[in-house]
Amino acid sequence: MTKADIVTQIYYKSKDLPKPEIATIVDALFEVIKEKVAARQTIYLRGFGNFFSKYRSLRKARNVKKNVEIIVDPYHSPAFKPSQEMIKKVKNETAKISQKSTRKAR
Template structure:
């Protein structure tokens, strides 16, 4: 599902015009990015957590040049779904099969 499709679905289900829904979705994404950039995790009860994971320094290989390179430590954003979310998805899987 794309952002446009999500906007359309929310608009259809709530009766709120698409432009307002899109503004809310954009605001949510902006706030998530800003919070994570400041090192703050975002917890959405019943849905999941947006967290920052720290990756340690590691050595990697450049296969085409046959050399070893050092990948510095860095942070990456990650999503950890809640137990309720995982349960709802696994229930969908059993319904489809």
């Protein structure tokens, strides 16, 4: 699913807002998420999940082509942790899909 697909889905559900305005809102939402995670702030979206910056410490790695050990500097990486509500929804939908596919196979 692309950002355009998300805009279209919201458009069909809202019916009140024009598509360009929805696209602007979606772009602004994603921009705020990027800015806050880059600033090492956590964004809590109840029923959906948390966006946060995860610290990765200094570590050793290996350059396989040259067979040389290298040091990877510490860095922050964006991360997402889904809420329990979202996990349950995905599990239930997955179970429904797998039940449908096993019925068709019989």
